[in-house]
Amino acid sequence: MTVRVRIAPSPTGDPHVGTAYIGLINWCFARRHGGKFILRIEDTDRGRCSDASAQAIYASLKWLGLSYDEGPDVGGDHGPYVQSERVALGIYRKYADQLLAQNDAYRCFCTADDLSGMRERQLAAKQPVMYDRRCRALSATESAKRAEAGETHVVRMKAPTEGASTYNDRLRRQPVVKQWAEIDDQVLLKSDGWPTYHLAAVVDDHLMGITHVIRAEEWLNSLPKHLWLNQHLGFTAPEYVHVGLLRNADKSKISKRKNPTSLLWYRRQGYLPDALLNFLALLGHSHPDGREKFTAAELAPVFDLDRINVAGPVFDLAKLKHLQGLWFRELGPDQLKAEIHRAVDARVDELLPLLRERMVFGGDYLLQSAPFYAETVEPHLDDLVPKGLDRPQAKLILEKLVRVLKDHAGANGTWDAKALETLIGGAIDERAVEKPEATPAQLAEARLWNRKTVFMLLRVAASGRKESPPLFETLAAIGQVRVIERLAAAAQRLGVLVK
RNA sequence: GCUCCCAUCGUCUAGAGGCCUAGGACACGUCCCUUUCACGGACGCGACACCGGUUCAAAUCCGGUUGGGAGUACCA
Numbered sequence: 001m002t003v004r005v006r007i008a009p010s011p012t013g014d015p016h017v018g019t020a021y022i023g024l025i026n027w028c029f030a031r032r033h034g035g036k037f038i039l040r041i042e043d044t045d046r047g048r049c050s051d052a053s054a055q056a057i058y059a060s061l062k063w064l065g066l067s068y069d070e071g072p073d074v075g076g077d078h079g080p081y082v083q084s085e086r087v088a089l090g091i092y093r094k095y096a097d098q099l100l101a102q103n104d105a106y107r108c109f110c111t112a113d114d115l116s117g118m119r120e121r122q123l124a125a126k127q128p129v130m131y132d133r134r135c136r137a138l139s140a141t142e143s144a145k146r147a148e149a150g151e152t153h154v155v156r157m158k159a160p161t162e163g164a165s166t167y168n169d170r171l172r173r174q175p176v177v178k179q180w181a182e183i184d185d186q187v188l189l190k191s192d193g194w195p196t197y198h199l200a201a202v203v204d205d206h207l208m209g210i211t212h213v214i215r216a217e218e219w220l221n222s223l224p225k226h227l228w229l230n231q232h233l234g235f236t237a238p239e240y241v242h243v244g245l246l247r248n249a250d251k252s253k254i255s256k257r258k259n260p261t262s263l264l265w266y267r268r269q270g271y272l273p274d275a276l277l278n279f280l281a282l283l284g285h286s287h288p289d290g291r292e293k294f295t296a297a298e299l300a301p302v303f304d305l306d307r308i309n310v311a312g313p314v315f316d317l318a319k320l321k322h323l324q325g326l327w328f329r330e331l332g333p334d335q336l337k338a339e340i341h342r343a344v345d346a347r348v349d350e351l352l353p354l355l356r357e358r359m360v361f362g363g364d365y366l367l368q369s370a371p372f373y374a375e376t377v378e379p380h381l382d383d384l385v386p387k388g389l390d391r392p393q394a395k396l397i398l399e400k401l402v403r404v405l406k407d408h409a410g411a412n413g414t415w416d417a418k419a420l421e422t423l424i425g426g427a428i429d430e431r432a433v434e435k436p437e438a439t440p441a442q443l444a445e446a447r448l449w450n451r452k453t454v455f456m457l458l459r460v461a462a463s464g465r466k467e468s469p470p471l472f473e474t475l476a477a478i479g480q481v482r483v484i485e486r487l488a489a490a491a492q493r494l495g496v497l498v499k
Numbered sequence: 500g501c502u503c504c505c506a507u508c509g510u511c512u513a514g515a516g517g518c519c520u521a522g523g524a525c526a527c528g529u530c531c532c533u534u535u536c537a538c539g540g541a542c543g544c545g546a547c548a549c550c551g552g553u554u555c556a557a558a559u560c561c562g563g564u565u566g567g568g569a570g571u572a573c574c575a
Contacts, residue, residue, distance in 0.1 A: 010575050045574055112573080119572095128501045129571060154573055172504075182502055182571095190573040197575050221503055221570040244505080244568090251567055279511090282524085286512055292524055309512080312568065316510050319525045329538075 003035025004211050007068075008042045008201060011053035014262035015060040017315075018216065018246055018254060021280050023066045024296060025243060025308070026214050028281075030069075031300035035211070039071030040204060041082040044194050054082070060263040064273045065296065070208075078208040083200050092195035095203050095233055096155045096188055104232045105188060107143045107153040108135040130184045131156070155189035157228065165224035169242055171310045178224050186225050198222060202229040205238055214241045217310065218253070241305065244284055244312035251314065259315055270343050272331075275324040283313040293326055347372060354469045354477060372477055377464030377486055384490055386456040391494050393448050394457055398491035401427065401458065405484050415480045417472040424472070428454050461490035 005026040009019045030037035039061065043049035058073050070076025080086055099105035108131075115131070122129045135143075136158065147153060160180040168175045188199040195203070205213055219226075220242045230237035248258040260266065266276055277296045281287075285308045287294055331339065347369075355368045371377055385394045404427045413419060432449040435442070455471050462483050468474045475483050 008575090012575080042575065048574070108573095115573090123500080126500045169504095174504095176503070178503065184571080187573050192573080194573090196573070201575090216569095217504070218569060218575090223503095242504085247568080249510085253569070282511060284511090286523095290513070290523065292512095311505050313512090314510055316525070319511065322525055325538085 001211060003030055003033040004038060004209050005030050005035060005214060006038040006040050006205070006208065006210050008040040008204075009057055010042045010045065010048075011050060011057060012045065012048040013053060014264050015053075015057045017259075017261050017263060017266070017280075019057070020060070020064055020066070020263055020276065021246055021283065022214065022216060022243070023061065023064075024277055024280050025305075027066045027068075028296065028300045028303035029212065029214060029305055031297075032303045036069040037066075038076070038078075038208060038210070039068040039074075039081060040208070041072055042197065042200065043082060043084045044087070044197065044200050046084075046192070046194065049084075056264065060267070063263070063267055064277060066277075083195075083204065086200075086204065087194055091207070092189065092199055092203055093193065096195070096199065099157065099188070099232060100155065102232065103140075103158070105155050105157050106136055106138065107147055108156045108185075108187075109138075109146060109151055109153045110135060128182060130182075133185055136185070152191045154187045154191050156185040157188050157225065157232075159183050159185050159225070159228065165227060167223055167227060167240065169220075169240065170306060171241060171243065171308055176220065176223065178221075180224070183224055186222075188229075198225050198229065202226050202233070202235070206230070206233070206235040210238045212239045212241060214243065214305070217242045217245050217312070242310070243308050244310045246283065247312045247314045249314055249316075251312070253312075254315055259317070268346055270339060270346075271320070271324055272327045272339075275320065275327040278327070279320040279323050282319075283315070284309045284311075293323070343373070351477065354473055358467075358469070371463040371465060371468070371474075374464075375482075376489070377462070379460045379464045379490060381493065383460045383466055384457065384494060386453045386460075388450075388453050389448060389457070395491050395494035396445075397448060397454060397457060398461060398487050398494070400431075401454075402484060402487045402491065405480070405487070409480055409484065415476060417470070417476045420472045420475050424454075424458070425451070458487070461487050 007019060007023045007026055009016070027037050029035070039057075041054050041057070043054065054072070058071075061068065068074065070078060070081065072079075072081040080089075086092065096105065100107070110131075118132055119129050135156070138146075160183075163180050165178045165180060165183075166175050186198055187196050189195055204210075223240055223242075226240070227237055229235075246254040248254055250258070252258075254261060256262075260269075274295055278293060281294070281296065281299050282292070287299060288302050288304065288307070328339070348365075351369050351372055352365075355365060358368060359365060385391055389397070401424070404423065408423055409415075413423070428449050428451055432446055434446045438446065456466070459468055459471050459474065460466060462475055462478055464486075469477075478486075
């Protein structure tokens, strides 16, 4: 039997680092066993999917070098490889009809209102939230008649009501047992006639001859449904293997808010594919020889699916950065030059309008743009204490500004020059007023908050320089996260006593 | 709430009953190299969640507790 594995991302938003992770595992597995690695696009959610996003997936996988043997843009004998195209072919409907004919599925005419009411009542009663299956009772003739009359409906699977589903996931010590009584009558075909993930994935995995479905743990709970579908559709089920989910530092499932998840970001940032892949390869498993630095191609021949650790690994950017350094320093002169150009180009169009006024020669760009590219900045301590302030005062002002900016960020406020001017200018003016009833201490503090002084402090703390383009445009271009980091770091330095 | 999954240094991991006074990497600290910074090198800090059981012997097997995560959609 030839191994055939796949990844099946949904083209919603930016290509995800999780796709690269699961992709790498599948790619290695296919390589190791002389099998095929397939890309399928699962765009059955018509509202959220876009072609641009699908294109970005192809480009990202290409960038990483996770080449697929079959897929939308490379073809293959089991196409089409985009589910929306398969919908047009009537593929899923045919299988839904088969289940209906076998009395393994039924039409459900319940409305969204019916369902949400049901849900609320179950929640209030602290019952498991499940469809109450009222439409199961409909006779075949009535069901057919209402459908014929054009009444909107979905098709649900007729899940068993007793017994249990058992599956041996090779990565888990115990068989995964799930009682059918706890499993819902999953919607298979939506009211618009499109399949849900469950139906589409099972059908396509079968039609595409997939032998092993290696996917993330989030699917483990719906495994019984997939097994059931395979059985009732008369398919030989592929082997299902569930690997751990990538996590944020707080152990929750990796998310955009807490980590860079977009593969586009890593590419833009200058991460090398080999470094990212190397890092990913170290999550949840390890090279059998104990090596820490290796390419995907070096891993593939010795890749062992059974060695994967299912505990979800925390995604640690610091380690990625270390690996990146290792790989970067190994680049030859030409590659190095290319990387430098790439890095500069990434922001040059955006920065040039800002910097050109102060430039005399092309090379001036290098020096003047540094604060916008650099991860951190190191202002002179003396510059951090503008005339008219002492260290504790500068520190106090920075700390208060950090708080203002953080609140703004927390409230999802806009981060552009104009918004910043309003925000920061407002914060300064508000504090600068000398209220008649103020205590002497408050009066003294109010006098510190004059624009000229605070602006210089901000400029130095954020850019590391006393000279820069206009302050708010500078802050806007440096970016929210880095500005806040830099101001906080400056405040901290001001607090540290040096002899 | 209900169901399922998981559990070794802060983080990624090695470890599949004796090789473990638990090994490596990142991070962190000290030192060396170095005009500086980085790289590199040396040293250090630092974990088997807890409680029972099985066994001559448990990080490794079993049970429970605790903790964490995921799922619970006409999203995937």
